[in-house]
Amino acid sequence: MRKLHYLLIALLLVTMKSSIAQQAPLIQNIQARNVLSLNGRWNYIVDPYENGYYDYRHEAFDATTSGTGGFYDDKKPKDKGELIEYDFDYSPTLNVPGDWNSQVEKLEMYEGTVWYRRKFNAAVKPGKRYILYFAAVNYEAHVYLNGKKLGMHKGGFNSFQFEVTGKLKAGENFIVVKADNTRHQDEIPTINTDWWNYGGITRDVFIAEVPDTYIADYKVQLAKNDAAHIEGYVQLNGNDLSQDVTLNIPEAGIKTTVKTDATGRAVINIPVRKISYWSPENPKLYSVNVAAGTDNVSDKIGFRTIQVKGTDIMLNGKSVFLRGISIHDENPLLKGRNRSTGDLKMLLTWAKEMNCNYVRLAHYQHNEEMLRLADEMGLMVWAEVPVYWTISWENPATYQNAENQLTGLITRDINRASIIVWSIGNETPVSEPRLKFMGNLASKARSLDNTRLVAAALEVHRKGNEAIVDDPLGEKLDLVSFNEYAGWYWGGDPSGITKYNFNIKYNKPVVITEFGGDALSGYHADANTRWSEEYQEALYKNQIAMLSKITALRGMTPWILADFRSPRRQHPVYQTFWNRKGLISETGKKKQAFFVLKSFYDELEKKYK
Known part of the structure; x- marks a missing residue:
C-alpha cells in the first residue's frame, strides 16, 4: 500500500512538471548583474483557508480554463456592484526580506498561506533577458507576474528563479507570491524540527538583466588535491553558444581564452605559477573576471585545497x-x-x-x-x-x-x-x-x-x-x-x-x-x-x-x-x-x-x- 501511495505521488509530480519546469536554471553570482531590487514593503493577505487559491469546490483557480479568480489577479471591481472579497491596496504590509512570524504579533505561530503583492516599475530593453530571482521563500511558493503564473517552487532555504523575458512590461508591473510554510511529512525538512518555522519571503528578491546569451554558470577552483592547477568550466545560456570565453585573474597573472562547444560549455585547466592560498590566517580573495561576447561577470574567489589523509584534515x-x-x-x-x-x-x-x-x-x-x-x-x-x-x-x-x-x-x-x-x-x-x-x-x-x-x-x-x-x-x-x-x-x-x-x-x-x-x-x-x-x-x-x-x-x-x-x-x-x-x-x-x-x-x- 505504501509503495502504491508513493507511485501516485510520483505520477502527480509528472503532472506538475509543466509549472516546475518553467524555473530557470540557477545563475552563478546573479547578484553581480544589473539588478532591480524588489526588497521593501509588500502588501500581504493572511489566507488560512486558501480562499485566494481554491474555489468553493476546492479546485485551484489557476488550474481552471479561465485561470482567473484567485488573489494573484489583484483584481479591482469594474463597477460598484461587482463582488471582490480582497484588496491588496488596503491590506497591511510586511518587510521583504523578512518572516511574517516576527513582524506581526498575531502571526507569531501562524503556519499556512500568506499572499504577498508588490507593484514596481521596470525598464525593458531590446536584446536583453530578464530573470526574477528569489533567494528564499519558506516553504512552498507559487509565483505570478501580472496575473500570470510563472511556476511553483518547494524548499524554504534555497534560491530559485524564473525567466520573465516577454512577460515583464515596460512601466508598471505587479508580482504576487503565495507563500505557504505548512509542514508536511514527505517534504524536506519533514514535520518535526527543532527550530522556528519562519514563513514568508525571507531573503532578497530582484530582477536581473542579462544579455541574450549570458554566462549562466562557472566554476573557478583549484583542482582536486592539486594546488598547482585551476580547474573548472564556463556554461553559456542563449542562442549564440559557440563563443570565446576569457578568464582573467590579473593579480595572479592569469589570463586565458577558451572556446565553448555546441552546448555552450568550455572546460578550464590552467597551471598556477604563484598564488597566495586562502586560509583562516590568510583569507586571500582574488578578483576574477569571466567574459563572453557582450557579457562579463566579476567575482571574488579564494583558492585552497582540502583533503583527508588518514585521520588528518589537510x-x-x-x-x-x-x-x-x-x-x-x-x-x-x-x-x-x-x-x-x-x-x-x-x-x-x-x-x-x-x-x-x-x-x-x-x-x-x-x-x-x-x-x-x-x-x-x-x-x-x-x-x-x-x-x-x-x-x-x-x-x-x-x-x-x-x-x-x-x-x-x-x-x-x-x-x-x-x-x-x-x-x-x-x-x-x-x-x-x-x-x-x-x-x-x-x-x-x-x-x-x-x-x-x-x-x-x-x-x-x-x-x-x-x-x-x-x-x-x-x-x-x-x-x-x-x-x-x-x-x-x-x-x-x-x-x-x-x-x-x-x-x-x-x-x-x-x-x-x-x-x-x-x-x-x-x-x-x-x-x-x-x-x-x-x-x-x-x-x-x-x-x-x-x-x-x-x-x-x-x-x-x-x-x-x-x-x-x-x-x-x-x-x-x-x-x-x-x-x-x-x-x-x-x-x-x-x-x-x-x-x-x-x-x-x-x-x-x-x-x-
Missing part, C-alpha cells in the same frame, strides 16, 4: 583542527530570520571572538551572503541541506526534493573557498532505505563537486560506558562526524561524563558536530543544577576532557553559538520557546561556557601553528 597540505561552532540563520537580538549583512556579520564576528576558524551552518542552506562573508573573514564552513531526523526515505518525490536542494546549494556556492564540507543531513536513524537515500545524496554531491569533503551529522549509540559510532553510512563519508549530548540527554551530570570512551569504527578524522546543554543567561547556581550557567560551564569543561581522549579528533562545532527560538522548548521558566544551548544569550550576553570554549581554542591554535 588544508593546503597542512593538518588543521576545525575550531568551530554551530550557527542557525536567526538573529537572536531581533527574533527572526537574518535580514541584512549586518545580522550575518554579527554572528560570524561572535564566532571569531571565540577564536573559531570554522562554522557549521546548520541545518539548512544559509544566505549566500553568509558564505561570501565567511570567505572574507577567514572562516571554514560546513554547509548543509535539511535532511533532518525522520524523512520519508522510500518516497521518490522526497528524495528528488532533497537532491534538488543539494544541487542548488552546490551550484550556488561552488566558488566559495570557505566551504570545505557538503553535509547531506543531520541525525538520521539507521535503516536500509535511509542508507540508500543518504548514500545516493553522497554520490550526487561528489558528482557535482569532487574537491570538497562530504559528510553528515551521525548519531552515537551507547553500551555501558562506551559511546559507539558504527553507522554504515560512514563508509560513504569523508569524516566521522556525529552529535552527542553526554551530560545533558544522557550520561548523568557533567562530573560523570569523563568516564565515557568512544568506540569508533572508521579510521577517519573525527569531527563532533554537536554537544552542549541549556543555560538561562544570568541564572547562577552550582555545577549540578540544570539550566544554570555553572552547569553549562562544567559540561563544556568535562566534554573537552572526554573528547580529548579521541586520538583522531580533528574538529568540533558545539551546539550552538546563540540561543534560538523553537516551539519544542516549552519550559515556562527556563525556555519559553527558546533553545537555551547558545553560548550567547538572546540579549547578546556571553555565557560562562563561551570563555571555556575560547580558552580551549586558544590552546589548540598554538598546537596547530
